[in-house]
Amino acid sequence: MDKLDCIVIGAGPAGLSATLTLGRARRKVHIVDNGTNRNRVTQESHGFLTRDGIKPQQLKDIAMEQLKPYPSVSISKETVTEVYKDDQKDLFTVHTSNNKSYLAEKILLATGIQEEFSISQIKQYYGKSLFSCPYCDGWEHRDQPLAVIAENEAHITHLTKLVFNWSKDLIVFSNGHQLSNKLRNEFESKNIKVYTARIKNLHGENGNLESIELESGENIFRSGGFVVPSFYSPNKFAEQLNCQFDENGEIITDGDGRTTTNGVYIAGETEKAGPSSLIIAAAHGNKAAASINLDLTLERF
Incomplete structure (x- = not known):
């Protein structure tokens, strides 16, 4: 199994933005997505500078297209079923519903949230x-x-x-x-x-x-x-990876996407544990990716 620098789980604006930043940093990154992002029911997205009124799927398609020039980036459409860390090797293994497995040094959780009414x-x-x-x-x-x-x-x-x-x-x-x-x-x-x-x-x-x-x-x-919907996380990856939560049920971070579990990062609505605009989620993805790249750089230099 080839070892990746980072696996990004979730191809919403946070995950896609992070993947673009990591690809441009020449990191070997794989993004996994199952198409269940909550804005898939939205007819138009607003407030994203230069893209006001765009359909969310169109925005996603453009982002996917713009990842193609970066040879170290790969994408798959599948559902992640399990994520675990080998503490001795300090590596993460990701299993999917397609019976595939991926190995990486870093994990970015960008799976977002879902609504209940x-x-x-x-x-x-x-x-x-x-x-x-x-x-x-x-x-x-x-x-x-x-x-x-x-x-x-x-x-x-x-x-x-x-x-x-x-x-x-x-x-x-x-x-x-x-x-x-x-x-x-x-x-x-x-x-x-x-x-x-x-x-x-x-x-x-x-x-x-x-x-x-x-x-x-x-x-x-x-x-x-x-x-006013109520919101919930669609998976328990953060719990599986022993990330710490605060009294409000939010994953604790350092403000730059790093969780309390070394090598695990979060971005977008996963970090906020509540709804976020596209442009803010994309910015969080960029910031988390910068943290991932910096940590990889310092660890390997």
């Missing part, structure tokens, strides 16, 4: 008329009749105040959760109506929201809106 129907509209990030999708839905769907008062407060910047035609749906009188009064002063009844159904076609039906029997017209 308390209302399962949201998935039918997510990425087309319901979104989680106003900075990413607020402009396209400015001045439209929008919903904020969230259950935690702090989340409702934060998201509603943000979305109000793009549309004053705003209704809050707390799905059975009561809000404090103080917050309700604050919203009412801005003509923001609040429905606390549980949501029975979402209506629309082809991912385009048309109305929100409540268990109370009311059916309120809305053309789109913003939601």
